[in-house]
Amino acid sequence: MQRYFQAIFSLLAVLGAAFLLTNAIQSIRKNTPKDQQVEVKVLPPTAPISQKTTLPENGSAFIGGVGIVEPVGEATVIGSQLSGVVEKVFVTPGVLVQVGDPLLQLNARSAMADVVVAQAELRAQQSKLQELAAQVEALRARLDAAISMQDQATASEANAKRENERANSVGISNALSQEEIDTRKLNWETAKAKFRESQARVREAQASLNLLDGKPIAASLEVQKAAVAQAEAGLVRAQTNLELRTIKAPKAGTILSVKIREGEFVPASILANPLITMGQIDPLHVRVDIDESEIPRFRKDAVATATLRGSSGKGVQLTYVRTEPLVIPKRNLTGTVAERVDTRVMQVIYSVSPQAIGATVGQQVDVYIEDISKDR
Amino acid sequence: MFSIAMKMLFHDRAKFVGLVLGVAFSTLLINQQLGIFIGLISRAGAVVVDVPEADIWVMDPGVKNLDTIFPLRDTELGRVRGVPGVAWAVPLFKSNVTIRTGNGELEASLLIGVDDTTLIGLPPQILMGNIDDLRRPDAVAVSEEGFRKVWRGQPISLGNVAELNDRRAVVVAIVKDSPKFTSSITFFTRYSQALQYTNNGRNQMSFIVAKAAGDQTPEAVSANITARTGLKAMSSPAFRWKAIEYVIQNTGIPISIGTVVALGILVGIAVVGLMFNLFVLENLKQFAVLKAIGTSNLRLIGMVFLQAAVVGFVGFSVGLFGATMFFETAGKSPTFQGFFLPWYVAAGSGAVAAAIIVLAALFAMRRVLFVDPAIVFRG
Numbered sequence: 001m002q003r004y005f006q007a008i009f010s011l012l013a014v015l016g017a018a019f020l021l022t023n024a025i026q027s028i029r030k031n032t033p034k035d036q037q038v039e040v041k042v043l044p045p046t047a048p049i050s051q052k053t054t055l056p057e058n059g060s061a062f063i064g065g066v067g068i069v070e071p072v073g074e075a076t077v078i079g080s081q082l083s084g085v086v087e088k089v090f091v092t093p094g095v096l097v098q099v100g101d102p103l104l105q106l107n108a109r110s111a112m113a114d115v116v117v118a119q120a121e122l123r124a125q126q127s128k129l130q131e132l133a134a135q136v137e138a139l140r141a142r143l144d145a146a147i148s149m150q151d152q153a154t155a156s157e158a159n160a161k162r163e164n165e166r167a168n169s170v171g172i173s174n175a176l177s178q179e180e181i182d183t184r185k186l187n188w189e190t191a192k193a194k195f196r197e198s199q200a201r202v203r204e205a206q207a208s209l210n211l212l213d214g215k216p217i218a219a220s221l222e223v224q225k226a227a228v229a230q231a232e233a234g235l236v237r238a239q240t241n242l243e244l245r246t247i248k249a250p251k252a253g254t255i256l257s258v259k260i261r262e263g264e265f266v267p268a269s270i271l272a273n274p275l276i277t278m279g280q281i282d283p284l285h286v287r288v289d290i291d292e293s294e295i296p297r298f299r300k301d302a303v304a305t306a307t308l309r310g311s312s313g314k315g316v317q318l319t320y321v322r323t324e325p326l327v328i329p330k331r332n333l334t335g336t337v338a339e340r341v342d343t344r345v346m347q348v349i350y351s352v353s354p355q356a357i358g359a360t361v362g363q364q365v366d367v368y369i370e371d372i373s374k375d376r
Numbered sequence: 377m378f379s380i381a382m383k384m385l386f387h388d389r390a391k392f393v394g395l396v397l398g399v400a401f402s403t404l405l406i407n408q409q410l411g412i413f414i415g416l417i418s419r420a421g422a423v424v425v426d427v428p429e430a431d432i433w434v435m436d437p438g439v440k441n442l443d444t445i446f447p448l449r450d451t452e453l454g455r456v457r458g459v460p461g462v463a464w465a466v467p468l469f470k471s472n473v474t475i476r477t478g479n480g481e482l483e484a485s486l487l488i489g490v491d492d493t494t495l496i497g498l499p500p501q502i503l504m505g506n507i508d509d510l511r512r513p514d515a516v517a518v519s520e521e522g523f524r525k526v527w528r529g530q531p532i533s534l535g536n537v538a539e540l541n542d543r544r545a546v547v548v549a550i551v552k553d554s555p556k557f558t559s560s561i562t563f564f565t566r567y568s569q570a571l572q573y574t575n576n577g578r579n580q581m582s583f584i585v586a587k588a589a590g591d592q593t594p595e596a597v598s599a600n601i602t603a604r605t606g607l608k609a610m611s612s613p614a615f616r617w618k619a620i621e622y623v624i625q626n627t628g629i630p631i632s633i634g635t636v637v638a639l640g641i642l643v644g645i646a647v648v649g650l651m652f653n654l655f656v657l658e659n660l661k662q663f664a665v666l667k668a669i670g671t672s673n674l675r676l677i678g679m680v681f682l683q684a685a686v687v688g689f690v691g692f693s694v695g696l697f698g699a700t701m702f703f704e705t706a707g708k709s710p711t712f713q714g715f716f717l718p719w720y721v722a723a724g725s726g727a728v729a730a731a732i733i734v735l736a737a738l739f740a741m742r743r744v745l746f747v748d749p750a751i752v753f754r755g
Contacts, residue, residue: 010386013396013690021693024722027700031707031716064457291451294458309493330451343451371458 061371063297067288067306067350069363071279075256078103078276082244083268086260091276093258097249103276104247106266111242118238122231129224136213143205150198153191160184160191253280256361281361284354286318288367289330289345298323302370304350306357309364316357318350318367380666381679384659385686391658392687395651399691399729400698402644406637406725407699407717413633415715420623421616422554422714423470423488426499430585431594433615434465434601437608441622443558445470447579448607455605456584461597463589466491469570470582475561476539477526485522485561487540489570489582497585498551498564505534505549510566516540517549521710522561538563540573555714557623641728648691649736652684656740660747668749676744680737688733692726 084106091103164184167176211220260266260275286306290298300323305315324347350367359365386392418425423442424433434456436446456465469489474482490497495510503520510517516538523532530536536547545563553562565573571580586609588597594611601609610618624630656663663676699717706712 006383006386009389010382013386013392014686017690017693020697021689024693024696024700027704028717028719028722031700031703032719033716061460062458064454066454289451291455294455343449345451366454366457368457 061297061374063290063294063302063369063371065288065290065294065345065348065367065369067286067365067367069357069359069361069365070285070287071253071256071281071361072283072285072351073280074285075277075279075361076250076253077271077274078247078250078278079271079274080104080106080247080266080268082106082241083266084245086262086264086266089258089260089262091255091258093255095255096253097255097278098252099249101249102246103249103255104260104266106245106247108242108245111238111245114238115235115242118231118235122228122235125224125228125231129221129228132212132221132224136209139205139209139212143202143209146198146201146205150195150202153195153198157188157191157195160188164188247276249278251278251280253278256281279361282354283351284357284359284361285321286350286352286357286365286367288348288350288369290348290369291330292327292344292346295327295346297371297373298346298348298369299372300348302372304348304367304369306350306352306365306367308357308359309366315366315368316352318352321349321351323348378679378682380662381682382686384662384679385655385683388655388658391651391655395648395655395687396691396694398644398647398651399688399732400695402640402648402732403692403695403725403729404698404702405640405643406728407696407721408702409633409636409640410721410725411699411703411717412715413629414718414721416557416629417620417623419555419557419714421619422556423486424612424616424619425554426488427468427497427585427612428500429496430466430587431612432462432465432586432588432598432601432609433612434584434586434605434607434609435582437606439608441619442470445582448581448584449579450581452605452607453581453584456586456601456607456609459597459601459604461589461592461600463587465584465586466494466496467567467581468497468583468585469567469574469580471570471574472559473540473563473574475526475563477528479528483525483561484559485526485563486556486559487570487573488562488564489567490564492566492568495566499553501552503550503552504532505547507549509548510564512546512548514544514546514569515548515565516545516569517551517564518547519553519560519562520550521555521713522563523547523550524710525561543573545573560711641732644729644732645735648687648732649739652687652736653740653743655683656680656743660743661752663744664747664749664752667747668752673745677741680741680744684733684737688729692729695729696722696725 086104087107088105089103090101090105091097097103164187167181167184210218212218213221256277256279257274258276259273266275288304300320304318304320306318307315327344327346330343330345348369354360357365420441434448434452436448438446450467453465453467456462467489468491469487471487471489473485473487475485477483488497492511495507498507498510498517499519502517505517507517509515518526518538520532523536526538527536532550534547534549538545538547540563545565551564553564556562574580584607586597586601588594595614598609598611598614601607666676699722703715703717707715
C-alpha cells in the first residue's frame with residue numbers, strides 16, 4: 001500500500017510538473033508581444049520611383065522642397081487710389097475679367113458735383129472769351145475815329161503853318177498887325193499841339209485794339225484763353241476723380257478673392273488684407289523654396305516633380321521657368337498664424353498646367369528635384 | 377537501479393517538497409523580477425514601438441532619449457526627403473502637455489502629433505472609433521489607459537471633450553499604445569493640430585520618421601542621412617535601445633532589481649544545496665549498501681544526478697508557472713500594461729535552476745563517492 005502510494009505520488013509530482021511547465025510556456029507564448037510589421041496605409045509623398053529606375057543608384061538623389069501654387073507673375077492685389085464707401089462690387093471669386101472691366105464702384109456723388117462745378121466754370125470762362133472777342137470791332141472803330149481826328153489835326157496844322165508863314169513873309173508883314181502875326185503864330189503852335197494829341201489818341205486806340213487783336217500776341221485774349229484752358233483742366237481733373245471711383249481690372253485674369261462688400265469703407269493705402277486678389281491661373285506657377293544648403297546641388301534643367309499634400313503616389317512633372325535671383329528668408333508656410341523666419345531659401349519658379357496638377361492657388365505641394373549636380 | 381533512486385527521493389516527501397520549493401522560489405523570483413525589469417525599461421522606448429511603419433528616426437544630434445527633445449527646423453524635413461535611400465519621411469511631434477481631467481485635477485500627458493496626410497505615427501491598434509475622423513478639427517485620439525485616467529469612472533466612449541492648453545480637444549478614437557515610462561495619458565493628433573495645442577517656439581518638429589527605400593537597410597540610410605544633413609539618424613531598434621540604455625545608465629532600476637535577482641539565486645543555491653546535502657547524508661546508508669553490493673561509482677553519480685534533475689524539473693516548472701500566473705493576473709490590471717515574461721528570461725532562469733541543481737549535486741556527490749561500505753555493518 002505504502003509502496004503504491006509512493007509510486008503514485010512520484011508519478012503525480014513529475015506529471016504535474018510537466019503540466020505546469022507546458023502551461024507556463026503557453027502563457028509566455030501568448031503574452032509575448034508580437035513584433036508587428038505594419039505597412040503604411042497611405043503612402044506619404046515619395047521621391048518619384050519611375051525616375052529612380054531610370055537613374056543609376058549612385059546618382060538617384062533628390063532635392064526636396066516645399067512649393068506653393070501661385071498665379072503666373074504672382075497674385076495681383078487690387079487697391080484703391082481714393083478712399084470711400086463701396087457702392088457696388090461687380091465681381092465674385094472665380095470670375096474671368098478682361099483689362100478695364102470694372103471691379104468696384106465707390107460712392108461718387110461728391111465727385112459728380114465737382115464735375116458739374118468744373119463744367120460751369122468752363123462755360124463762364126468761355127463766355128468771357130467771347131465777350132472780349134466781341135469788343136474788337138468797337139475798338140477798331142475808335143481807332144478809325146482817332147485816325148480821322150489825326151488827319152483833321154494834320155490839315156489844321158498845315159493850314160496854321162501856312163497862315164503863319166504868310167504873315168511872316170516880307171511885304172505882308174506890314175499889312176498885318178503885330179497882334180495878328182502873334183495870333184497866327186499861336187494858332188500854329190496850337191495846331192501842332194492838337195496834332196500831337198491826335199497822334200497820342202491814335203496810339204491809345206491802337207494799343208487798346210492790340211490787347212484784343214494784336215499781331216502776333218493779343219495779351220488780354222491770351223489771358224482769357226489761359227483761363228479757359230484752366231477751367232478745362234479743372235473739368236478733366238474732376239472727371240478723372242470721378243473715374244477713379246470705379247476700380248478697373250489692370251489686366252486679364254481670374255478673380256481669386258474678394259474681401260470687400262457694399263457699404264464698407266475702403267482706405268487709400270496698402271492693405272494687409274487686399275480688397276480683391278486676381279491673377280492668371282492657366283498655366284499655374286509653382287514657387288519652390290529650396291533650402292540654402294541645397295542651393296549648390298540645384299540645376300535648372302533637373303527634372304522636378306510635385307506631389308499634392310494629401311494625395312499620394314506619382315507626382316506631376318513641372319516645367320522650369322526661372323530662378324529668383326534674390327535668396328530670401330524663408331516664410332514658413334506651416335499653416336500657423338505667425339509666420340516664422342528660420343533659414344534662407346532660394347525660390348525657383350516652375351510652370352504646370354492646372355488640369356495636370358489639380359491644385360488651386362495657394363496650395364502647398366511637395367516638390368522633388370533631381371540632384372544632377374554630380375553628373376557634371 | 378534508477379527506480380531505487382526515485383524511491384529514495386520520494387520516500388521523504390517533506391524533504392522533497394522543501395527541495396522543490398527552494399528551486400521554485402528561486403525561479404519565481406528571477407522570472408518575476410526580470411520580467412518586470414524588462415517591461416519597465418522597455419517603456420523608455422515605447423514611443424518608437426508605436427511607430428512600426430517607420431524604420432528610421434532622425435533627430436537633433438544631441439538627443440539622448442525620447443523625453444529630452446530639441447526641435448528641428450521645418451526645412452530639415454525636405455532635406456531628409458532628399459537623401460538617397462529614403463523612401464519617405466514625415467514629421468513627428470512629441471511634447472508634454474498638462475491636461476485637466478474630468479474632476480478638475482491636473483495630469484501630465486504626452487501629445488504626439490502625427491503626419492497630417494498619412495497619419496503615420498498613430499498606433500496601429502484602434503480600439504474604438506474611425507481613424508479618419510482624426511482629420512476633423514480639434515480631433516484627438518487617446519490611449520485607453522489615458523481615457524480611464526482623464527475621465528475616471530466613465531465608460532469608454534467617443535466624443536468626450538478635454539482641454540489642452542486652453543484649446544478644445546474632442547476624442548474621436550481610442551487607441552492601444554505601448555505604456556510609457558513617465559505618463560500613462562497619451563493624446564494623438566495631427567501634426568498641424570499639435571502645433572496649435574502647444575505653439576511654443578520657432579522650431580517645432582520633434583522628430584522626422586522615415587522609411588528606407590526598397591532593399592536598403594535602415595542603418596545604411598541612417599548613415600547617409602547623418603552624412604548629408606548633419607542630423608542624427610538611427611534605425612528604430614537602435615534608437616529604442618539608446619533610450620533603454622539611458623534608463624539603465626541613469627536610474628537605480630537595474631541595481632535594485634539585480635539585487636533581488638542575485639538574492640533569489642543565492643537563496644536558491646543555499647536552500648537547495650543544504651537540503652540536498654542533508655538528503656544525501658540521510659540516505660548515505662542506502663548508498664553504502666549499493667556500494668557494498670558492487671554498484672560502480674559512475675552509476676551512483678548517475679543516481680544522484682537523476683534525483684537532482686527531477687527536483688530541478690519539478691521545482692523549475694512550479695516556479696515558472698507561478699511567475700506566468702503572476703503576469704497573467706497582474707496583467708489584467710490596466711496600470712500594469714506592457715509587462716510580460718520574455719522567453720529568454722524563462723530560459724535563462726531554467727539555466728540558473730540547472731546550475732543550482734548541478735552545484736548542489738556536485739556538493740553532495742562528494743559524500744556518496746567517499747562513503748565507506750562498511751558503515752552498513754557498523755549499524
